[in-house]
Amino acid sequence: MKEFLISQSAEQLTQWCENEGFPKFRARQLLQWIREKLLIEPEKMLNLPETLRQKVKEHFFAPSMSVAEVASSADGVSKLLLELHDGEHIEMAIIPAGDGRVTFCLSTQVGCPVGCRFCASGKNGLKRNLLTGEILEEFLLGCQYLGKRCDNIVFMGIGEGLLNCNELFPALEMLTAPEGFALAPRRITVSTSGYVPGMLKFAGLQKEYNLAVSLHAPDEETRSKIIPDTLRFPIQEILSAVDNYREKAGRMVTLEYTLLAGINDSDAQAEALGRLAYAHHAKVNLIPYNSTGTTFRRPSRERIESFERAARATGAVVTRRIERGSGKNAACGQLRIKAEEKLS
Ligand code: SF4
CATH class of the missing domain: 1.10.150.530 (DNA polymerase; domain 1)
Known part of the structure; x- marks a missing residue:
């Protein structure tokens, strides 16, 4: 090749x-x-x-991929469906903020082996890892589409990035090297479903990248309803890895929490989540569910607000993700699923 x-x-x-x-x-x-x-x-x-x-x-x-489709929403978010050299597809999103800053959301794998039950990207499992060059080209094609460099990058697109450390880490190095693309490590966030061996390796880099961990539940029983057994690690092990990351990288970790009606959105769960976050010096980021055609539902506005209040009452730092990219292709992975369906 x-x-x-x-x-x-x-x-x-x-x-x-x-x-x-x-x-x-x-x-x-x-x-x-x-x-x-x-x-x-x-x-x-x-x-x-x-x-x-x-x-x-x-x-x-130079390059290996091309933009196959663009879906833009009224709030300025653009999603690029990228066709890879072997005919596979991935997605990246370009997310402008009110202050003029722009964040890219990039993918790390074609498909995903974790298979979170609410996620379109994990539906058909993992096809393959993205290579370092492909991860960098996503960034570059995004810059070309935008007409300038982005300010922040989040690796929260398709895939479990920390299962692809061998390709992701050299890409991070090239993105942040002064003689590379010279982005500050603090402007890059890697998201994980709680894959502990990858979290430990990531901490070993001892760089100021941000780490976001998709916890989604404060207890094992609830979490097992959301993330299948195969790649699900015990919450206590995940939280030890969170502590380790904070110590090694010197960065406060974010616990991502997708709110699913009737599953993980009670006030008792909010309190348990807040207590865990507080004890491990982590921030909580609440993400009201964005439907991808699964049986899960988004909680009502009142329930979301109550959950947020209850979590905050524990003393934990709690934010709520502002909804962006609303529309029929909003949820991550949906453009790719549609492209696959067309091909099959
Ligand atoms: S939410 Fe993330 S880790 Fe879970 S299946 Fe989707 S892409 Fe994979």
Whole structure:
């Protein structure tokens, strides 16, 4: 398989240029196009000789994927359905905030092996991991669509990112390296369903990335109704890994909590959640469920408000995710599921 132009280091590109008989400074020019001008299509690199552009095209994926569909909602959120080189699809979202900042929500896998029962992305299991170059190209295609760099990145799209550490971590390194895309680690959040071995590895990086853990329930019995057994870790182990992350990375962890009517939305559960968060110095982020055609329902507004009050009364820091990207394709993974259905 071809290599990815976007994930080449300066040393690798210099070596490649030399091997192909081009002077070293051509590698520098290539890197400028990629990292400063956010372009990887060789045909657009007009200060390079035609022979070099041709060679780059032959040797590298530049890019390996294309935008197959865009779905935009009234509040300014755009979702890009991306078609990969092998015909698979993933999604990324571009989420503008009121203050002019823009967040990208990126995927880490094609499908997801965790299979949370309320999620469209886990419906058909895992197809494959995304490669480092593909994760970086998602970012780049998003920048090209937006016309500038994003301010924040959250890895909360399709997949369990911490089951793909080998490809995700080098992508994080390239996104944050001063000679790479130079984003501050604090502007990047990785989300996990509570995959403890991955959380420990992530903490081992000792970088100031943010970690968000999808807890969804304060007790095992409720959690088992939401996340299947295969990749579900005990809550106590997850919370120890949360403590470990805070100590190693120096960042407060966020506990994500999708509110599902009649499942995990009682005041007693809110209090239990608040107590856990408080004890582990974690923040709670409440996410009222966005239907993906499952049997789960979103709680009423009154129930959501009551839950929030009860959790906050424990002293925990509680926020509620502002609903963005509403509309028929709003929930993560729905564009991809539709694309798969069309193909089958
Ligand atoms: S919610 Fe996240 S971890 Fe769970 S199935 Fe969906 S993509 Fe996977």
